[in-house]
Amino acid sequence: MVATRGRQAVGTKEAIMATAERLFAEHGVTAVSSRQISEAAGQGNNAAVGYHFGAKSDLIRAIVHRHDAQIEQSRRLLVERIEAADAGAGVRGWVECLVLPLTEHLAAIGRTSWYARFSLQISTDPALREIATDEVLAAPSLGPILQGLRAGMPDLPEDVRRERLQMVRSMLMHTCADRERALAASGEPPKAAWARTATLLVDAVTGLLLAPATPESGF
Amino acid sequence: MVATRGRQAVGTKEAIMATAERLFAEHGVTAVSSRQISEAAGQGNNAAVGYHFGAKSDLIRAIVHRHDAQIEQSRRLLVERIEAADAGAGVRGWVECLVLPLTEHLAAIGRTSWYARFSLQISTDPALREIATDEVLAAPSLGPILQGLRAGMPDLPEDVRRERLQMVRSMLMHTCADRERALAASGEPPKAAWARTATLLVDAVTGLLLAPATPESGF
Numbered sequence: 001m002v003a004t005r006g007r008q009a010v011g012t013k014e015a016i017m018a019t020a021e022r023l024f025a026e027h028g029v030t031a032v033s034s035r036q037i038s039e040a041a042g043q044g045n046n047a048a049v050g051y052h053f054g055a056k057s058d059l060i061r062a063i064v065h066r067h068d069a070q071i072e073q074s075r076r077l078l079v080e081r082i083e084a085a086d087a088g089a090g091v092r093g094w095v096e097c098l099v100l101p102l103t104e105h106l107a108a109i110g111r112t113s114w115y116a117r118f119s120l121q122i123s124t125d126p127a128l129r130e131i132a133t134d135e136v137l138a139a140p141s142l143g144p145i146l147q148g149l150r151a152g153m154p155d156l157p158e159d160v161r162r163e164r165l166q167m168v169r170s171m172l173m174h175t176c177a178d179r180e181r182a183l184a185a186s187g188e189p190p191k192a193a194w195a196r197t198a199t200l201l202v203d204a205v206t207g208l209l210l211a212p213a214t215p216e217s218g219f
Numbered sequence: 220m221v222a223t224r225g226r227q228a229v230g231t232k233e234a235i236m237a238t239a240e241r242l243f244a245e246h247g248v249t250a251v252s253s254r255q256i257s258e259a260a261g262q263g264n265n266a267a268v269g270y271h272f273g274a275k276s277d278l279i280r281a282i283v284h285r286h287d288a289q290i291e292q293s294r295r296l297l298v299e300r301i302e303a304a305d306a307g308a309g310v311r312g313w314v315e316c317l318v319l320p321l322t323e324h325l326a327a328i329g330r331t332s333w334y335a336r337f338s339l340q341i342s343t344d345p346a347l348r349e350i351a352t353d354e355v356l357a358a359p360s361l362g363p364i365l366q367g368l369r370a371g372m373p374d375l376p377e378d379v380r381r382e383r384l385q386m387v388r389s390m391l392m393h394t395c396a397d398r399e400r401a402l403a404a405s406g407e408p409p410k411a412a413w414a415r416t417a418t419l420l421v422d423a424v425t426g427l428l429l430a431p432a433t434p435e436s437g438f
Contacts, residue, residue, distance in 0.1 A: 026345060031249050117345070120343050121343055124340055126244070126247055167394055167423055200383075203430050203433050204430055206430060207426045207431075208424075210430075211426020214421070
């Protein structure tokens with residue numbers, strides 16, 4: 001009896017998270033209320049979000065965390081593979097560690113993914129961006145990647161490198177959100193589209209990071 | 220008498236636009252209501268936004284348009300200068316036409332600019348992004364810039380070039396919004412900070428656009 005109730009609660013939480021992600025992506029995170037999510041998730045009780053998650057920001061945090069935990073897992077595998085190899089990865093190899101876990105995660109969800117659009121909003125909303133930052137800081141595999149990139153760009157001043165990596169982060173999010181939106185509207189097979197996006201991003205990010213820096217920009 | 224009323228109306232509209240831009244940038248476009256803007260702009264009448272602009276989206280459109288008209292003006296001057304010179308600009312010269320009018324516009328506003336943060340939200344919000352797209356399509360100076368960039372990247376497949384230019388657009392917006400936020404919190408002189416950001420962006424964008432494309436990404 002208790003076990004059944006536990007399973008039901010898990011099912012309800014899943015339904016709420018999936019519904020919230022879709023509504024947020026379609027209508028905007030701020031525009032959608034906890035009450036609307038509860039209703040759209042088929043919960044008779046309009047306070048279901050509050051009961052299962054607490055505040056709307058806690059629900060958002062739970063959605064972000066679930067995706068990021070999966071992305072972090074495949075990123076760690078890629079990093080371990082590079083670290084096990086004798087030869088260094090080079091900048092392009094470390095860039096792949098940043099790009100592929102994200103695009104492959106989205107490809108695995110398929111045509112009905114909402115996460116890239118949702119995630120972009122979280123990171124641009126003044127009240128919510130801290131949730132995204134917390135998750136990034138909690139991803140241990142990013143350490144070796146940043147170290148590998150630093151080693152591959154020895155001539156770049158530290159502050160230029162830091163700012164370029166920030167550019168890369170927003171570029172990844174924006175491009176994936178744009179692709180996700182286009183994919184939802186087109187008949188293109190998701191796996192091929194995401195593989196193509198991954199190549200586009202790896203090329204562009206590698207070029208961006210390896211570009212020579214005009215001396216003044218180091219000040 | 221009529222002239223005085225006309226001037227008052229212009230003053231009221233200016234006050235509403237300035238207040239709205241700040242509140243949107245600080246709290247998020249969707250989180251702030253027309254009523255809150257009217258109140259914060261010191262309007263006794265809580266319906267002042269509706270009276271002077273119509274819907275909230277019309278107010279947003281007016282703010283976007285005012286900035287973009289100024290940015291477009293200095294972009295046209297840069298393009299004319301390149302077109303008057305005998306030598307071509309090269310990719311870097313055309314990239315400067317994209318970057319400098321924006322960073323110089325923000326530098327001219329100074330430490331209290333909100334526009335970059337506001338603008339980023341408009342372009343990521345599912346319900347509002349069309350406003351930003353309309354303005355871009357209405358900027359005649361972008362035509363020769365895109366043509367110049369295309370001529371400078373003859374080996375890049377058309378679809379890769381298009382996607383990279385989309386990446387550039389979101390990178391510019393994100394980086395300027397980040398810089399604006401940092402500037403508001405720091406004591407750094409705005410002119411120097413924006414000049415430094417411009418150099419960072421021109422270097423990075425040029426590297427991104429000129430990066431070789433892996434053949435598969437052309438499909």
